[in-house]
Amino acid sequence: MKVSKIYFATTNEGKIAEAKTLLGIGIEGCGLPIDEIQSLDASEVARKKALAYYEKLQKPILVEDVSLTFQALNGLPGTYINDFSKVLDNKGLCHLMRDEKDRCATAITTLVFIDSEGTPHEFVGEVHGDITKEPRGEKGFGWDPIFQPNGSDKTLAEMDIEEKNTYSMRARAFEKFKTWLETQE
Numbered sequence: 001m002k003v004s005k006i007y008f009a010t011t012n013e014g015k016i017a018e019a020k021t022l023l024g025i026g027i028e029g030c031g032l033p034i035d036e037i038q039s040l041d042a043s044e045v046a047r048k049k050a051l052a053y054y055e056k057l058q059k060p061i062l063v064e065d066v067s068l069t070f071q072a073l074n075g076l077p078g079t080y081i082n083d084f085s086k087v088l089d090n091k092g093l094c095h096l097m098r099d100e101k102d103r104c105a106t107a108i109t110t111l112v113f114i115d116s117e118g119t120p121h122e123f124v125g126e127v128h129g130d131i132t133k134e135p136r137g138e139k140g141f142g143w144d145p146i147f148q149p150n151g152s153d154k155t156l157a158e159m160d161i162e163e164k165n166t167y168s169m170r171a172r173a174f175e176k177f178k179t180w181l182e183t184q185e
Contacts, residue, residue, distance in 0.1 A: 004025055004026055005025060005026035005027070005028060006019075006023070006025060006026070006027055006028070006060070006062050006113075007028050007030050007057070007059060007060065007061050007062065008027050008028065008029050008030070008061075008062045008063075008064070009029075009030060009031070009032070009034075009049070009050070009053045009061055009062065009063045009064075010029050010030075010031065010064065011029050011030075011031035012029070012141070013029075014140065014141035014142075015029075015064065015141075015170075016029045018161070018165075018168075018170055018171075018174075019062075019174060021161060021165070022165065022170070022171055022174035022175070022178065023174060023177070023178050023181075024178075030057070030061075032053060032056055032057070034049055034052045034053060034056070035052065036048075036049055037049075039079060040075065040078045040079055040080075041079070042065050042066075042067040042078070042079050042108055042110040042124075043110055043122060043124075045065045045079050045110075046063055046064070046065035046110040046111070046112040046122070047112050047120055047122065049063050049065065049112070050062075050063035050112035050113070050114050050120055051114065051118075051120065053114070054114040054118055059116070060113065060114060060115050060116050061113070061114050062111060062112070062113045062177075063111070063112045063113075063114075064109060064110070064111050064170070064173075065079065065109075065110045065112075066081065066082075066107070066108070066109050066110075066142075066169075066170075067079045067081060067106075067107070067108040067109075067110070068081040068105060068106070068107050068108075068143060068147065069105060069106045069108070070096075070097065070100075070103075070104075070105050070131060071102050071104040071105065071106075072097065072100040072101075072102040072103070072104070073096075073097075073100075077093075081143065085142060085143055090135040090143055090145050090146045091134070091135060093131070093143065093146055094131065094132065094133055094134055094135065094146055097131050098133075103130045103131045103132075103133075104128065104129075104130060105128070105129055105130060105131050105147060106126060106127070106128050106129075107126070107127050107128075107129065107147055107149075107169045108124065108125070108126045108169055109124070109125045109126075109168075109169040109170045109172070109173040110122065110123075110124050110173070111123040111124075111125075111173045111174065111176075111177050113177060113180075121177075121180060123173045123174075123176040123177040123180065124173055124176070125168070125169040125170060125171065125172025125173030125174070125175070125176065126169055126172065127149050127150075127167055127168065127169040127172065128149070128150050129147050129148050129149040129150050129152075129167075130147075130148050130150075131146055131147065131148075132145075132146050132147075132148050132155055135155075135157070136154075136155045136157065136158055137154070137155045137156070137157025137158035137159075138157060139156075139157050139158065139159065139160065139161075139164070140156050140157040140159075140164065144156035144157035144164075145157035145158075149167040151167070152167060156168065
């Protein structure tokens, strides 16, 4: 059975567009009010969120959880990056790191796909880089303007989508998911 469409638990148009590009199939975003657990464990957060979506929808669903850890802050904000971003925005996140010499960060995407039997399948993409001193770039979304992956002199927000996908933790996780999907057919 060939998969032609996946339900993706997000209303973020940027994430939906990237997923369509990376998977090459139809993606339908769906948002539901789901209670998200509070944990620094991205896998636990993604799995519980995926199971909650599946319980409400009763159909296969893909869930993503993104984490951005700052080495100098002992792993924070981690899974709380969305809340930190809402409160501080990208300039504030840079300001938070203003006195830190160690600007190393790790960006992680955890995808959990719940299949039609209710079984979770997890795919993780990770990339290391640095937090810039100031936001740079207008492309992308979220904290893309402050994350510069190792091996690049650009932030994710300074890259076009093709270049971003060579560095992106999301692209790495989706590549693993795509490979798995192809084995299910």
